Amino acid sequence: MTTAAADARVRDSGDPMVPRRYAITRVREDTRDTFTLLLDPVNGETLTFRAGQFTMLHAFGVGEVPISISGDPRGVDSDGNPAPLEHTIRNVGAVTRALVNAAPGTEVGVRGPFGTSWNAADAVGGDVVFVTGGIGLAPLRPAILDVLNERERYGKVLLLYGSRTPGDILYGSEMRRWDDLNDVNVQMTVDNAPYGYKGKVGFVTELITRAGFDPRQAFAFVCGPEGMMRAAASALTGRGVPASRIRLSMERSMKCGIGLCGHCQLRELFICVDGPVLSYARLEPLMKVREL
Amino acid sequence: MDDIRILTPTDLGTLIVELRTSGFRVMGPTRRGDAIVTAQIRSVSDLPQGVGDTQEPAEYRLHDRDDGAYFGFAAPAQSTKPVFFPAEEVVWRGRRDHERGGHFTVERDTVDAAPIALLGVRSCDLRAVQIHDQVLSARHFRDAHYTARRDGTVVIAVACSHPAATCFCASLGTGPRPAAIDPQTGQPSYDLLLTEVIDDAGHRFVAEIGTDAGRELADAVEAAKGTETDRAKAIEITDAAAARQTRAIDRDNVHGVLKASAESTRWEDVASRCLACTNCTMVCPTCFCTTVSDVSDLAGESAERHRVWDSCFSADFSYIHGGPTRESTTARYRQWITHKLSSWQDQFGMLGCVGCGRCIAWCPAGIDITEEAAALGRMSVLGSPASAAMT
Structure with missing residues (x-):
């Protein structure tokens, strides 16, 4: 008769449900409600990740939230030293409030990285169009850094960025640096501007129709609120970019990050393992149905 | 495994003793209040002998039987799901x-080490366990606790002789006799399959052997040899049980029907009846959605992470900053039935419904998954009116 081994049935090491400990080295205030958490591992090396992946960030005793990693996938700073793990988060709930208000040195839990990648290298040889709004720039930043790291392998690189107000612009100085030093065509627009604002006012999708890129050779990476992504993807296909060359990062409720809890399902997709980055060719029919 | 054995009711008691002596935690049907549930079986007296059930939309009642049957009922109120996957x-x-x-x-919790013997598990619920094996234990990431609890399980299945009015396993090919082989893994579905027979020749169990472990168990209780006539009798009983089922799901077309029905007007109709109470998901043997809750003491010094069953019918389920993705009951019912009867197949290669009928019996509004699927079929060009109307 089969008898079950009673010992060591559950291995603790590398268990995807157990958070690893990271210490907060700094909380950087990016805008009035958006902060970047810089984390160093308490034991061992920092995790390696691919652009587009996310982790489950845990505030001890409060809870856990899925957050895209916003740092450089190379994992090193400009001097070649291990870079802290970066997450840019909006202070909108109990867990994010606990995370952004934590003092340096506080330990937080990290599970992951989970999910699919932007795989920006698929765009090599053609133009690259990043379309994003608000905090949607954070999950795209690792892909932008991947492209800029090998800038010469790509054609034109465009970053079309929309935010609610000029005060909500994320990574503003870094975007200007990309424009100045890395030959990135950065175009910004805001939904609402104060009196005297000199920049562009309007929706980010309006930038797509006039942007200078070759749609037949281009790859587009889109991240933002779902309505904005739907409009952006539609504008991109309208310009002639094939749906298979448009990628979106989807947001859904997630409790496990590993395809078990069921919360993130979008019909047959588990966004946490099949996504968050998915081809618009796959998403288009699903995004057309309300409340799917 | 062409071997047929015959167990007497006394042998059934000995079998339970044998399993317990071998270190198994025996889990099976027992009466608790006015329902049959799955719980630990310490002796044959824990089994619901002489208890039958009536199940209709929004109705579940027990009644006494005069034949002394141990398994004279249909799907227990709760399936075997909590045995491996607690609430x-x-x-x-x-x-x-x-x-x-x-x-x-942080210290990972570990599971109780005793291996499980499933005694008296129905074909529908056994199929649900096989489905959970695929969902929770066969993909890249596994549920560690589920996988640990499933390790070394012995299965003493009981073929269903008394389906309820809510049952439709025959239409889905998931019962009333369990398949000998799990189609996903190619492994035997059961160690022993019992069919309870009560006739002029007496009260007995025809035992079909599924594995060597099953044969050893039959040997250990010194079960008598049976014949092909006994097997024919067992098959006659399950054939009759299948023939008594009046509800059905059109297995061949339902996947396509649901996929094509995302914008059907039927959703408003069913949502006007659905209370979004989550009962169907709580009694469903395949529903696997969970949430986590972090429980901490007031000082914030100790904390536990709990994994808790969740339901796609709750408003919280799809909540992200800004509001739930599926705000209306319309969208939530559509999600549930579409997952069960269509997208589950895309995800895991089989339907997520085993035809146990619990969602029908335990729905306070009596919403019937077979009726909804048939209605969607009739309203869809993909529907097959002939099989949808099979009642």
Whole structure:
């Protein structure tokens, strides 16, 4: 008769449900409600990740939230030293409030990285169009850094960025640096501007129709609120970019990050393992149905 | 495994003793209040002998039987799901040390080590376990606790002789006799399959052997040899049970029907009846959605992460900052039935419904999954009116 081994049935090491400990080295205030958490591992090396992946960030005793990693996938700073793990988060709930208000040195839990990648290298040889709004720039930043790291392998690189107000612009100085030093065509627009604002006012999708890129050779990476992504993807296909060359990062409720809890399902997709980055060719029919 | 054995009711008692002596935690049907549930079986007297059930939309009643049958009922109120996948369990326990800058430690909870013997599991529920094996234990990431609890399970299945009015396993090919082989893994579905026979020749169980472990169990209780006539009798009983089922799901077309029905007007109709109470998901043997809750003490020094069954019918389920993705009951019912009867197949290669009928019996509004699927079929060009109307 089969008898079950009673010992060591559950291995603790590398268990995807157990958070690893990271210490907060700094909380950087990016805008009035958006902060970047810089984390160093308490034991061992920092995790390696691919652009587009996310982790489950845990505030001890409060809870856990899925957050895209916003740092450089190379994992090193400009001097070649291990870079802290970066997450840019909006202070909108109990867990994010606990995370952004934590003092340096506080330990937080990290599970992951989970999910699919932007795989920006698929765009090599053609133009690259990043379309994003608000905090949607954070999950795209690792892909932008991947492209800029090998800038010469790509054609034109465009970053079309929309935010609610000029005060909500994320990574503003870094975007200007990309424009100045890395030959990135950065175009910004805001939904609402104060009196005297000199920049562009309007929706980010309006930038797509006039942007200078070759749609037949281009790859587009889109991240933002779902309505904005739907409009952006539609504008991109309208310009002639094939749906298979448009990628979106989807947001859904997630409790496990590993395809078990069921919360993130979008019909047959588990966004946490099949996504968050998915081809618009796959998403288009699903995004057309309300409340799917 | 062409071997047929015959167990007497006394042998059934001996079988339970044998399993317990071998270190198994025996889980099977027992009466608790006015329902049959799945719980630990310590002796044959724990089985619901002489108890039958009536199940209709929004109705579940027990009644006495005069034949002394041990398994004279249909799907128990709760399936075997909680045996391997409890409604709430601790994932890990952690402690934080305020003296040392919030340093914390986390310890993974481990499961009770005793292997499980499923006694008297119905074909529908056994199929549901096989489906859970695929969902929770066969993909890249596994549920560690589920996988540990499933390790070394012995299955003594009982073919269903008394389907309820809510049952439709025959239409889905998931019962009333379990398939000998799990189609996903190619492994035997059961160690022993019992069919309870009560006739002029007496009260007995025809035992079909599924594995060597099953044969050893039959040997251990010194079960008598049976014949092909006994097997024919067993098959006659399950054939009759299949023939008595009046509800059905059109297995061949339902996947396509649901996929094509996302914008059907039927959703408003069913949502006007659905209370979004989550009962169907709580009694469903395949529903696997869970949430986590972090429980901490007031000082914030110790915390536990609990994994708790969740339901796609709750408003919280799809909540992200800004509001739930599926705000209306219309969208939530559509999600549930579409997952069961269509997208589950895309995800895991089989339907997520085993035809146990619990969602029909335990729905306070009596919403009937077979009726909804048939209505969607009739309203869809893909529907097959002939089989949808099979009642």
